[in-house]
Structures are given as structure tokens and as C-alpha cells.
Amino acid sequence: MNAERDKLDHAREEFVAQWGALGTQWGINRTMAQIHALLMTAAEPMSTDEVMEALEVSRGNAHTNLKELVAWGLVRPVVRKGERRDYFEAEKDVWHIFTTVARERKRREIEPALAVLAKCAEESREIHTPEGRAFHEQMRQLEEFVGFASKMADRIAGMKHGFAVQLATKLLG
Amino acid sequence: MNAERDKLDHAREEFVAQWGALGTQWGINRTMAQIHALLMTAAEPMSTDEVMEALEVSRGNAHTNLKELVAWGLVRPVVRKGERRDYFEAEKDVWHIFTTVARERKRREIEPALAVLAKCAEESREIHTPEGRAFHEQMRQLEEFVGFASKMADRIAGMKHGFAVQLATKLLG
DNA sequence: TTGTATTTTCAGTATTTTCTGAAAGCAGAT
DNA sequence: ATCTGCTTTCAGAAAATACTGAAAATACAA
Numbered sequence: 001m002n003a004e005r006d007k008l009d010h011a012r013e014e015f016v017a018q019w020g021a022l023g024t025q026w027g028i029n030r031t032m033a034q035i036h037a038l039l040m041t042a043a044e045p046m047s048t049d050e051v052m053e054a055l056e057v058s059r060g061n062a063h064t065n066l067k068e069l070v071a072w073g074l075v076r077p078v079v080r081k082g083e084r085r086d087y088f089e090a091e092k093d094v095w096h097i098f099t100t101v102a103r104e105r106k107r108r109e110i111e112p113a114l115a116v117l118a119k120c121a122e123e124s125r126e127i128h129t130p131e132g133r134a135f136h137e138q139m140r141q142l143e144e145f146v147g148f149a150s151k152m153a154d155r156i157a158g159m160k161h162g163f164a165v166q167l168a169t170k171l172l173g
Numbered sequence: 174m175n176a177e178r179d180k181l182d183h184a185r186e187e188f189v190a191q192w193g194a195l196g197t198q199w200g201i202n203r204t205m206a207q208i209h210a211l212l213m214t215a216a217e218p219m220s221t222d223e224v225m226e227a228l229e230v231s232r233g234n235a236h237t238n239l240k241e242l243v244a245w246g247l248v249r250p251v252v253r254k255g256e257r258r259d260y261f262e263a264e265k266d267v268w269h270i271f272t273t274v275a276r277e278r279k280r281r282e283i284e285p286a287l288a289v290l291a292k293c294a295e296e297s298r299e300i301h302t303p304e305g306r307a308f309h310e311q312m313r314q315l316e317e318f319v320g321f322a323s324k325m326a327d328r329i330a331g332m333k334h335g336f337a338v339q340l341a342t343k344l345l346g
Numbered sequence: 347t348t349g350t351a352t353t354t355t356c357a358g359t360a361t362t363t364t365c366t367g368a369a370a371g372c373a374g375a376t
Numbered sequence: 377a378t379c380t381g382c383t384t385t386c387a388g389a390a391a392a393t394a395c396t397g398a399a400a401a402t403a404c405a406a
Contacts, residue, residue: 018289027200094318116191145267231396
């Protein structure tokens with residue numbers, strides 16, 4: 001029965017392609033998203049060459065994006081005994097994926113924003129014109145809110161899956 | 174005392190520049206982020222020409238990004254009596270900004286992902302090989318999680334500011 | 347109408363990002 | 377030492393994205 005295998009391959013290819021397209025919208029490199037999709041649905045760890053072949057991309061491209069995924073913590077290198085080449089496997093647990101992405105995005109997106117806002121709030125503290133006060137107040141509010149969001153992200157990313165579900169269920173109920 | 178005015182202008186220019194740079198990291202067009210920063214810190218609504226001059230960009234660019242901000246719901250056009258040209262002002266309330274962005278990102282990023290996952294889960298439902306089952310299960314889990322996130326986003330975006338703060342405080346406490 | 351102020355669109359250009367192909371690097375085997 | 381198999385880097389090509397400048401459309405006024 002090879003029809004089953006064909007159906008699976010087809011579904012998987014579609015998932016990879018679509019996830020890549022989504023990645024683009026998310027501001028993520030398309031190849032990176034595709035590799036992630038590929039590895040998330042791989043039964044076994046894959047080598048760089050297997051990834052290259054599956055996605056029809058160059059070695060350089062595959063390599064760069066595999067490294068990037070490893071840097072994000074979404075993929076880990078696996079060494080197979082007696083084998084020289086590197087294999088890679090993706091984290092498959094959705095909660096784990098989510099917290100990893102949340103932590104990384106917080107670090108890359110929220111923290112720099114917070115720094116900017118704190119600086120601008122500070123710089124405008126002593127301006128006593130009405131416009132100056134309004135500006136300062138706006139910066140302060142933004143800083144407060146983003147700081148708040150930052151702490152929330154930490155809390156949520158630090159939760160165990162079960163606890164998060166419990167909390168969220170209460171929230172949705 | 175013109176030093177105050179200078180300090181304010183300087184602080185504001187820095188905010189605009191930095192917010193633009195952050196926008197880039199967030200996957201948002203730099204000019205769009207700059208206009209947003211400019212309008213968030215404007216005492217009065219601004220015209221397209223004022224924006225053009227303040228940021229030294231072309232009319233086409235200013236126009237496109239103002240429209241985009243209006244489409245996002247972060248900026249609204251203002252008509253001034255007896256004036257023909259359009260003015261624009263930004264929403265300044267941080268909670269309102271947050272819920273607007275959350276709703277928009279959910280629509281643009283989460284919903285399409287959910288559609289893809291639902292389709293892939295459905296397509297793989299009847300594949301009874303071990304790999305097929307694993308694939309289906311992975312799609313199912315992703316779908317469940319993203320659907321969950323979607324509902325959460327709705328809830329939070331629908332909250333009144335006060336309620337959200339109350340909830341979050343409990344969470345952080 | 348006709349004129350004037352303003353907005354909108356768009357073809358072409360510039361910039362940024364991503365990808366390739368090939369060379370260089372590295373480690374174990376011979 | 378040299379080879380062999382694999383990884384890493386990188387300069388330039390290709391693709392995607394953003395911006396400009398100017399023309400076309402629209403709206404209002406005389």
C-alpha cells in the first residue's frame with residue numbers, strides 16, 4: 001500500500017510550503033520556516049544534505065538557517081554514533097515551542113523597545129513646557145506598559161504546560 | 174526660554190528615529206513606524222505635508238504609510254472645519270494601541286496559520302501508517318494550541334483596561 | 347465650465363534581504 | 377603528510393521590499 005505513503009508525503013509537502021509562506025508574514029525567513037516545518041514533521045533527525053534535497057535549496061542556505069534555528073532553540077543538533085555528519089531534530093512539544101519563541105521574541109523585540117522608551121522618558125523628565133510634559137507622560141505610559149508586558153511574558157514563558165492550561169481555561173471559561 | 178523647546182525637539186526626534194528602527198525589527202515598515210511615533214507625540218493632528226517635512230520622505234511614501242496606519246486603526250483622519258486637506262492623529266492610549274495591534278496581528282498572523290493547520294490535520298486524518306499518525310497528531314496539537322491562543326487573544330483584546338490590569342496584577346503578584 | 351488645491355496611483359529606482367555556488371576550513375582515516 | 381567527507385564562510389547574484397517623483401484623478405470653489 002503505497003497510496004498511504006503518497007498521501008502523507010503530499011500532506012507534509014503542503015504543510016512545509018504553507019508554513020514557509022506563513023513564516024514570511026511573520027517576518028521570518030521563508031527557508032527557515034520551511035526547515036522548521038520539515039523537521040517538526042520528520043520521524044527521524046535529518047542531515048543538512050537531506051534538508052537541501054527535500055527543499056531544493058543550496059548548502060549555504062540550508063546551513064545558515066539550520067544554525068539560526070539552533071540559535072533560536074527550536075532545533076538541536078544530534079550526533080549519531082559512528083557518524084561524522086550532523087543531524088538535526090526539532091522540538092515537537094507545542095508548549096515548549098511556544099515558550100521558546102516567546103522568550104526569544106521578548107529578548108529581540110520587547111527589551112530593545114523598553115530601553116528606548118526608558119531613555120526617552122528620562123531625557124524628557126525635566127522639560128517643563130506643556131508639550132514637554134505631554135511627551136514625557138506619553139513615554140512614561142508606554143514604558144510602563146511595555147515593562148508590564150515584559151514581565152508577563154516572563155511569567156507565562158516560565159510556566160509549566162499544565163499550569164498554563166489551567167489558568168487559560170479559567171480565563172476562557 | 175528656547176532651550177526647553179530644543180530639548181523637546183531633540184527628544185522627540187530621537188524617539189521617532191528609534192521607534193523606526195524598532196519597527197524594522199518588528200517586521201514593520203520603517204517609515205510607517207516613524208509616522209506612528211511622530212503622531213503619537215504630536216500635540217496637534219498633522220497633515221501629509223507636515224509629515225513629509227518632518228521625516229523628509231516623499232509624498233507617495235507618506236501617503237501610503239498614513240493609509241496603512243489608518244487601515245490598522247492606529248491613526249485616524251481628522252477633518253478641520255473650513256480646511257480642505259486631511260489631518261491625521263494617532264490613538265495615544267496605550268491599552269487601546271495594544272488591543273488594536275493584538276487584534277490586527279491575530280487576524281493577519283494567527284488566523285491564516287490556523288486555517289493551514291486545520292487543513293493539514295484534516296488531510297492527514299485517514300492515513301493509518303505510523304508516520305501518518307504521528308504527522309496527524311502533530312498537526313492536531315499545533316491546531317489545538319494555535320486555536321487556543323486565538324481565543325485568548327480575543328479575550329484579552331476585548332477586556333477593558335482596568336480589568337486587564339487587575340488580572341495581570343494577580344498574575345504577577 | 348475652468349481653475350486650483352489636494353489625494354491617489356504607479357512606473358521606475360534604490361535599498362535591503364535572501365540565496366547560491368564555490369572556496370576555505372577542519373577532523374579523522376590512511 | 378595527504379586524502380576524504382563534511383561543515384562553514386562569503387562575495388556576488390537574485391529576489392523582495394520600500395521609496396521617489398511625477399502624472400492622473402478627485403473635490404471643491406469661482
